[in-house]
Amino acid sequence: MREPTVVGTESNGGSVGSIAQSPPPQALLERLKDYGQEDAFALWDELSPDERDHLVKDIERLDLPRVDRIIRCSLRSQGLPVAAIEPVPERSVSTVEERTMDERERWWKMGLKAISDGKLAVLLLSGGQGTRLGSSDPKGCVNIGLPSGKSLFQLQAERILCVQRLAAQVTSEGGGSGSAAIHWYIMTSPFTDDATRKYFEGHKYFGLESDQVTFFQQGTIPCVSKDGRFIMETPYKVAKAPDGNGGVYSALKSSKLLEDMATRGIKYIDCYGVDNALVRVADPTFLGYFIDKGVSAGAKVVRKAYPQEKVGVFVRRGKGGPLTVVEYSELDPSLASAINQETGRLRFCWSNVCTFASTS
Secondary structure, X not given: OOOOOOOOOXXXXXXXXXXXXXXXXXXXXXXXXXXXXXHHHOOHHHOOHHHHHHHHHHHHOOOHHHHHHHHHHHHHHOOOOHHHEEOOOHHHOOOHHHOOHHHHHHHHHHHHHHHHOOOEEEEEEOOOEOHHHOOOOEHHHOEOXXXXXXXXXXXXXXXXXXXXXXXXXXXXXXXXXXXXXXXXXXXXXXXXXXXXXXXXXXXXXXXXOHHHEEEEEOOEEEOEOXXXXXXXXXXXXXXXXXXXXXXXXXXXXXXXXXHHHHHHOOXXXXXXXXXXXXXXXXXHHHHHHHHHHOOOEEEEEEEOOOOOOOOOEEEEEOOOOOEEEEOOOOOOHHHHXXXXXXXXXXXXXXXXXXXXXEEO
8 A cells, every 4th residue: 555645743742643735736836826925825834734725815815907097107206207297287286375365256156155065075185094104093093192182083084164154144144044964984994994984973073964974994005026026925915005085986885885975966976085184174265266167187296395394296208298296205306406497496306195076
């Protein structure tokens, strides 16, 4: 009789064990090879059967084509050539301080009218944790050192309440009978969702009605090295992080919140990032300006202070191309310090403060 093959043995009191050396699923391995990610199985032989099963399921849940597109796009954006981008045309930027009081008053009233009619929703991007602030809590929950002790979530909720009161006042002065509440959509992540919900419940939504706040989760994406390879959290789990502010599009779609907005009669969205203590949530002037221009998207910008300031800037991709944001780490130093000879300002001077308006 042929002796059985024993792959691994252990003898400390007479017990003998074996680990079957089955290879990774061939079809899944080939898929990983197609995207250059086969190293995810590098430690396969050292894993237990349960760990192997966990790894296989973890990888099968990944949308590999989408992840690959994102990685390739990110790698291509490094060190953008001079010819690839152009400054934002001056005609595309409007400085509020340079406008007349009549114009600003008109935009203010136009924005408040849209708010009182229930046409505006506020969309908050808050999937990140406060790690840079020394906390694993959601950023919006962290005490940022204000004398009042208020968190970012509280500041922003109170500003929504303030704008609602202003809109109601304008409505009553115009002979109207009431003003709609501003619906607040809050994007969390798997790492912050539970804590965010409990924080709002524990603070009774800071005076807002609970049914005017909707939480939804963004997705996650694998963490990758500088050469685009997956980073492993453990030998049997791919490290993941929230898929960035850009994940809001797929999150809104998968959560069916675009349909929810349509049902509520929402036409305009005020979108911003949570880590901004100065943000003017639901700013009536910005909304009125946006409506007046009749465009589908707009952004607030701040003039960049100096070439090395670590802030992304708006650019035009190619001659006559779309406007987009290039992060400071992606902008060649020669472009970052280039001067517009006509204005005396930096050529790429309009910084992204993550405050946007769009049609729903």
